Amino acid sequence: MKDLGETRSCQRANHLLLTPDTFVRAPLPGMKKATAIVHAAPRLGARFTQYSAELEKDGVLGDTALQRVIYVLEGELGVLGGDLKAGEYVYIPSGKEHIAVALRSSRVLVIEKPYLELAGTTHSEFFHANVHRIIAQPLMGDSNVRVQSLIPDSPHFDFALNLMTFDPGASLPMVEIHVMEHGLLMLAGGGIYRLGDCWHPVKEGDFIWMAPYCPQWFCAVGKTPAQYLIYKDWNRYAD
Secondary structure, three states: OHHHOOOOOEEEOOEEEEOHHHOOOEOOOOOEEEEEEEEEOHHHOOOOEEEEEEEEEEEEEOOOOOEEEEEEEEOEEEEOOEEEEOOEEEEEOOOOOOOEEEOOOEEEEEEEEOOOOOOOOOOOOOEEEEHHHOOOEEEOOEEEEEEEEOOOOOOOOOEEEEEEEEOOOOEOOOOEOOOOOEEEEEEEOEEEEEEOOEEEEEEOOOEEEEOOOOOEEEEEOOOOOEEEEEEEEOOOOOO
16 A cells, blocks of 8 residues: 555654654665664654664675664674674673674664663673573563563663563563663564554564653464563662
């Protein structure tokens, strides 16, 4: 129905749903043989930037002075002497010079934000990890909804990044309304997401930004599990 201007993408004051049919690709500074799909950025009202990058073999991500997470969705990436395959990721602290090069055609998710200092803590150090080695925990005792925490639960980190998996028919146990904002990328399956006063069908490839205090709830629909990667600000006072 694209010829009639139809899409599931939707922007409201407190949320944004971006579907792949509306993605626009453009290079960011420092990129070589690569393009970015910017999902959320300060221009939207977000306090972080989240984008997908598509790299040809030998493609390069630009450097940044901000703290950064790079999560490999497809392909293989070389970062700071290590090779990352799908499901592997790195955390790079603010100011650490680095180069990220695609060892083959790749697709990665990137999250960047200014680091918020906290008295009594030091900046976090670089680390890399594999999501397949992180034990999933039931959400509030419900084994049909499982959470994998990708970032250590420590005041040294000012954000959290979780992988959420929902069995068919499983849902969040409540409509959440809170001070944190979110960036969410659907990795598999689909379902219904309540955002504010809207109920949106969502599926693999969709991106959602949720503003602070946006009412939110999700239920997995279909015959296969739904899975998404979700960012939120954490361990800091909100001003």
